[in-house]
Amino acid sequence: MRRSGAAASKKKSDSITSSATDLFRSASSKATTKEMDRIDHLFNQYANSSSNLIDPEGIEELCSNLDVPHTDIRILMLAWKMKSEKQGYFTQEEWRRGLKALRADTLSKLKKSLPELEKEVRRQLNFADFYAYAFRYCLTEEKQKSIDIETICQLLEIVMGSTFRPQVDYFVDYLKIQNDYKVINMDQWMGFYRFCNEISFPEMTEYNPELAWPLVLDNFVEWIREKQA
Template sequence: MPPRASKRKSAPPNSSSVTSSDGRSVCLSSPEGIEALCADLGVDYTDVRILMLAWKLKAEKQGYFTQDEWQSGLKALGVDSLSKLKKVLPELEKEVEKPSNYEDFYIYAFRYCLTEEKQKSVDIESICELLNLVLGVQFRPQVDSLVEYLKNMLAYDAWTLNFWQVQNDYKISFPDLENYDETQAWPLILDNFVEWMRENQS
């Protein structure tokens, strides 16, 4: 976790910079600037609320907020100081929970991990981290089992957006698997996961 500074004053939000722990002004268009921002807000840079903030700012590149993204995003949030921004972070969680926003955020979370030009898939290690970040709090047992499955199955070394969406579009009751009907057309990855689950439950 980035070091949390004390008794220091950050630059105003509309300047697209913050003050780092050693007193330097750091631009938010750099990973170092994002870490300094997280320290100001009192959250870890791996906190899902930072991902939600990136979604709200419509940030296009992971670990960077452009000046336009920062300023227009804060305007949309209705805040003009870091103290106010800190107070609205919990509200972002409520906003994402709305059905009209959740799918958009869910897809954004995947695309935010596409860090290279023309990249179409995300490696399994990153997918496991993303599953924990986005779904872990609400669906901990399911996510733990899916992550264990993915880490032990060599068939999947990366996921496309289509695979990522499958986890949101198809809901399997857990741990009883009662709503799973093998005669229906489930995505192959879920068929394989259910088979693995049953083998481990027997």
């Protein structure tokens, strides 16, 4: 009888636990659904109804409402968080992914999340990924592999200017006066990131052109040394 009573008591306890778990899951599911509904509602405020995309006009309106210039690095960081594939456009899936990760289902919450997003991106491992993403994001055609010098200079200012100001200023000046390169590819772009992180500036005593640096950086270093001579 004791065993039977203990079994019945355990069964009752398990039933109560199961019911509580089901209630929690149900409440959590409803909360998630409501959150996604609010995220979708916010998306629809900026999306083009005919394409169901937030296009450049929608992004400009979003930036205005966030009190952030459309050239601000945080907008590029937001695109990175969404894993947006096409420059100037956010799909609903990308929007959901980004805002859910930021726990931002209202404009106010999205605005408040931007400083934390910037901190997240500027962690070293994340920033390397963001830096590479910034290049890919600016490829406007499917088979495009490189970006014109003018755009690269603007992108360097936005992405690296606040972190490596002297290096960016010198490299931008060099890119604008040189005649050997009309475009920059991903290898050259990532090479400059490595240069900023590994080479002391402006001394550059560690720089060795034999260590498989992109040729554009060999030429850049030679140009600086001539200016310093």
